[in-house]
Structure formats: structure tokens, C-alpha cells
Amino acid sequence: MQPTPEASEGKTFKFVAFSAGSQSYCLEITQIREIRRWAAVTALPHTPSDVLGVMNLRGAVIPIFDLAARFGLGKTPDNERNVVIVAAAGGNTIGLLVESVSEILSVNTDTIQQTPDIKSEATRNSIQGVIAIDEEMIRVVNLDAVLGADAGIAA
């Protein structure tokens, strides 16, 4: 599980920072399996628009989500630099389309702040906390919450 500010005091974790919908996000590095170049996917019928389709990851069929669209920031525009972050969440392997991956951050858990008390519950759930680095605010993505809406369908 992801570290929470209360649970692990003063430990240093590595996060991968990336941008989606022109905003900065990050995921804890242990959740990430690999980062791939964007390749054409097979579209799935009857799926929400933020589900781009499925791709072949060495024989496994994994769904690809447009993270920006998932966060309501509009579809990620086609770009050569777009990458797919392959992440594991609760036994599922998924791919997240993002604009670019920028760097790996070493972050002391003490410096992760709680998500500001904003109105949208959906936002509060999908953002686990924020990290302030220099002038920038990087949002820590709660992968389970991001998947939650769809994972429920698998009956």
C-alpha cells in the first residue's frame, strides 16, 4: 500500500512524477511495472471515453486509461511523447496514458501534505496527498480510487 503521512514517519519513498492534462502527478515507484511508448490499442465497445482500449503486454491483455480524461481534464491530445505507465493495483495490471514522465523524486513522507479540503469528493478520493517541490505542487495519485469506478463492473 501507499505510505500515508501518519503510518510511516520520516521514511523516504521514491515517486515517479509525470504530467497529465498539463498537471503534475506522481505515483509511488513500487506500483509501477514499466513505462512504454504509446502504441495503438484495440478499442473496447460499450466503455466510457476514458477507457482507450486494451493492449498486449507480453501476452496479457491490459486496459489502457486516459488519466487526464479520467480526472475530467479532457482527452489527452495525440503526441509522439505520450507514454503509457503500466501499473499494478489490487491484482490488476493497467496502463495509464499520460503526456510525459518527468523525473523520479525521493520524497520524505513527512513532506507529503494531506489533500486540501476541496469540495469535490471524487477529487479528494483520487488524490492521496500533495507534495510541494520548489514552486510546484505534485499530486499523489490514489490508484485504487482511480480504478474503483470500473473495477466494480467486473462481476
Added chain:
Amino acid sequence: MSGQPSIRDTFFEECEELLEALVEGLADMEDPDHSKETVNAVFRAVHSIKGGAGAFGLDELVHFAHTFETVMDKVRSDTLDVDPELLRLFQRSGDQLADLVEAARDDRDPNRDIQVVVLAELQKYLGDEDEEEEIEFDAMGLDFGGPLDLTDISDDSSEPSSQMISIRFVPKRSLFENGHEPLLLFDAIAELGTLTVSADISAVPDFDEFDSDEPHIVWELTLETDESETVLHEVFEFVDSLCDITITVHRNESASEPPPAVVDLGLPEEPVAPEPSSDPTAAEPLAKPVAVASPSSPSSAASAAAPAADRDHRGPKPTLRVDLDRVDRLINTVGELIINQAMIVQRIEELDLPSGANLTNELEAYKLLARDIQEGVMAIRAQPVKPLFQRMSRIVREASDATGKSARMVTVGDSTEVDKTVIERLADPLTHMVRNAVDHGLETPEKRIAAGKDEVGTIRMSAAHRSGSVFIEIGDDGAGLNRPRILETAINKGLVSPEADLTETEIDNLLFLPGFSTASEVSNLSGRGVGMDVVKNAVQALGGRVSITSTPGKGTTFTIVLPLTLAVMDGFVISVAQETMVIPIASILETVTPNARDLHRIGLNGEVLRVRGRYVPIVDVAHNLGLERNSDSNGNGVLLLVETEMQELNALRVEAIHDQRQVVIKSLESNYGRIPGVSAATILGDGKIALILDPEELVKLNSGDVAPMPIIANQEELHHAAHT
């Protein structure tokens, strides 16, 4: 200490097999002409469980098995006759034994309520002889436990009742001329106790004087048994005049050492020499191993001979226990191999090599090999449905006990092999259906008699392979579905509108709706709020379907149709709205390239195809998947005729059919979820993913059928999810 759990595991694994043999034997005993060997097999099973349980200090299990075995033994020694009542008690005892084994394995307390009752009933058959049962049992262990359980015998050898019998067996030429085989005789003797066989080859002449028609070997047999000498004579009855036999009985003597000149031969090697037909040269190889083998102990020959004889008797094929994970890993890897093979073929085709290149032949061979490997690996997972059916016969017993109805179970085709996962995942749905069949399907004995039927109801389970699918049927000979009541219940629960005019099949299918239960009063057996919808979901999750047929007064049959394997299938590669997809061949009856004059519009959006005078609704695949069909491509496309589980014809419209191939099924559900109209995905030769269509669901999507179809609900959920 570390070795302990694994030996324990082995014991419980063995118990499973023994319990299976037990159930099988008990079922065979229902036949009034069952052989004595059947009774013995049941006895052996109980006895072996008892023996193992004793080693692990499972006292409760030992006690129960012992009582069971003692009653069983009375049947075996013909002091107790098997009547249906006793047979039922045996079956219930078998169930309890299984329970106890399970409880011991899981380290929990068994359910003692029924066990006490069963135990008491068993005791009734024992009566006063209870006290001496210990001795009586041990004695019995001798004659039949002998070949099976060697440890038992060594214990028993010290029993005062046992005796040593030496037999000198000198075959005459006529013995072999009449086609007798010493090995078979020895096997028969080995049945009676512990047998040591040795051959005296001192009379075998030199090679140049060897007459292959003349027997030269004299056999010395030492039998440790408590059977009387007369039994031995019975064995030799048919060969009496064809050989010289000397039988000497020594009471309470330990096995005499074989004479020094005598050579100990394993039984399997025995037939080589005296066979009249055998080539004279056979004597040469015989002489050497004999000389070398002389110091080996007679007991080793006995122990080698005994299990061999035993194996011949029971005849199960040797098996290998393998961790399921390993098999699954292998299957996955082989799946990858198949994909990889397809990719290589595609890459090589792209190279555009001159035709007739050797490479093409090699590629074809490679393809066949890969297929063979795959089929072989899949076969590892295939298992007969027998154990599953056996479990169900227990459910029938329990259910009929609980409802006060009498029911018997008939199984057909229980050697049909099905993927292990399918068997495991079918257990719960089948249990539910069998319970339903007894509880709701069968009438009470009074009603049955009134209807002129046999008082005892029949639950029939059958399994068969048919056209690439596995068919499993659960039928009862009860009153059939009460359609007016089903409809009434559905209307009362608001599942269908009162005005709806439903066909019989549609009414039958109401049973599969979530939250439907016909039992007006909830019995403690079925009707726990779990309905047939759970059954349907479980079967659908396996890629199968359930359907019902019912005739009033005659009974109801549920049919489950399942794919043969969960991992590969043959499919057409098709294109739909420029996407490449796969459709299972098994579901397609025929393909039609339609003439414009066979196509007719009906209603607002409906379209039908005329096939041999019938009008078949057309289902546009692209439209039903929410994809835009490329209107200017290929005119009317290609139509695939499919038949739904309701035996309705439909024509699926796709753009084109490209290829027919075997595809590896990859679940979409594991990482994403269910998508209406799509059953799974596969990976094509170019590494791209193609969706595998589910024709049945597509037809349902098209008809926009009754709201309760779970698929529609799913779709709404999806859309709902999209908006939140």
C-alpha cells in the same frame, strides 16, 4: 518435524482417492449381482483410511472407520446380507467418513450430530460381537489386506492363527501345452496371504540339450496365511493332473530359508523360461541373472509380487501428482508459444520468400508440433466429471433425507473429461441445481404414487462431448415446471408486467432472474435467497450457458453447455467497423453472402434475411457494439447464421471474414471487467489484440430484450460509471 505436514498431505490426498473408490464401490453394490470384489474394494478403502488415520493419531476417524469396517466385514464374510436399508447406511457412513477426513484435514471439529446417529446404527449390526471385533478384524486383514497393506501383514504374521504353507510345484509338459500360466496361479495364491516364490533351476539343462517344450523349472512357494489348505487345493484344481504338487503345512513357523540351490526370481521375470513357444536362446539370458540374484532375500520378491498382483486387480492407471500451479504456468507458456508461432509465420510471410522454400514446410511442421504440445498440455487439465457426479449423489441423499422424499441418482457419461477449473467451478452451481431438483422438482412419494409413478424419484445427471462443447444435464422425473405459478410469482415480484404475453420458454427462463424463488415456503434446503441466477452467472463466467426444458408431469431438465477448454478455441477472424475481431466457429451454423432481394426491412430499424423460406432477424454487430459501421464498405457485408440457446436463428452482420484459426483466449475480466457482446480477447499474429465476440449476447443486445437480462444492467452500469 518439517517432513510431517507433507506426509500428512499425502495421506489426505490418498484419502480422497480412497473415498472416491468407496463411493464408486457402494454405487456398484446397488446392483444386486455385484461381485465379491466390489465389497472387498469398499472394505479395503475404509481399512486403508483407518490405517493411515491411526498413524496420524486421528482417533475419531479411526473409531468411525473401524466400526464401519467391522460391519462391512460381516457383509464380506456373508454373515450379513446387503439390503437397501443397509446400503443406505453404508452410503451415509461413507459421507460421514468423508466429513471426518475433511475435518481432520482442515483441523476443525466435524459435525457430530449425524455421525453419532450413523455410528449408533452401525453398532446395531454388530450386536454382541462387539467385544471380539478386534481379533476378528485382524484376521480379516490377513486375506484381503494382505496384498494391499504390507505393514498389516507383518503384524499379522505373529498371530497364532497364521500358518506357513510350503508348496512344491513341478509343472508337466502338458501344463504348458494346455495353455496354463504359472504366474496366474501364483497371483491367485498371493491373494490368500504373503507369498514367497522361488525357482529351482538346477534341472535346467545346458543350452545345447535344451528342449524348449519341456518344463525344467521347479517352483518353491512359501505362503503365509490363515486360510486352510483346502483353499489352496481349489487354486490348483484345474491343473491337478498337469503338475506335481506337494503341499506341506507348518504351523507358527517363521519363513524357512529357501534351499541354497534355489534361486529367487521376481514374478514378472518368471514367464521367460518355460514358455513352450519361447525361443531356445531365451535360456541363455535367464541363466545369468539367476546366478547373480541368488543372495537376494525372498521377502523382496514377495513384496514385489504382491503389489503387482494387487494392481492387476484394481486396475487404476498410474498417475502423477503435480502442483496445479505448475501446470497452469506451463499452459500459459504454451499459449505464448502459439502466439509466438503465429507471429513468426506472419513475419516470414512478410518476407515474401519464393514459393516452395523449405522454410514453408518446416514452418508447417512447427505449427503442428506447437498444436500437439498445446493439446497435450490441455489434456493434463482435463479430468473426468466422475468425482463431481459422486459428490452430487451425496447431495441427492442429503436432500432427500431433508425433504422426506426418496430419490435415486443415475449418472451417465461420468468418464467425460472436462477442464479441471470447470469441474471446480461447477461444483456449487450443480449442488444448487441438484438440491432444487430434489426439493422443487420431485413430488412427495404420495403424489408420485397418485400419479402412477415409481415412489422413488430419479435424478439423472449426464455428461457428454458434443460438437466442441461439453453438455451436462441435470434432470428429474418430477412434476415439471409449474408455469402458471412461475408467471404469477414473477408478476407479484414485479419482474414482468402483468400484461406480458410470454412463451413457455420465456416463462421457464424467468427462473434465472435475480431474486426469483418458486418455493412458496422457504425450506431449510434451497431457498436461501440464492436463486438460479447465481447458477446462471457461474456458468456464464465459464463461458457456458444454461437452458431448461420441462414437460408437465414428466419432469424438468437443465442443460449446461460449456466450452471444452477455457484456453483455446477455433474462430473466424472477421472485421467489424474496421476492427479485427474473432467469433467462435462453434456458434456459427453457416455463412451467407446475401443477395439484395433476400434482405427485407421490417418495422423502423429491423432487417430480416430470407433463408430457405424462413425470415431471420439480422443483428448488426458494429451497431450493437456501439461502433460505426463503415457504410460504403462491401455493401451488405457477410452474414453469419447463429442459433441461440432458445433455438432461434439470427444472422450476425459483419464486414468480412478473413481467416479461420485457433486462438488463445485471454480474459478481459481479470484486468478490466465484462463488456456486453464480448466474451474475451485474443492476441493475433501481429501482436495486436482482437476481441472475441459472444454471439448469444449480441443477439440479446439487439433484441433489447426484457430488462432483467444482466447484460443490459451491466451496460447501464457502465454508462453510469462513465458519467460519474
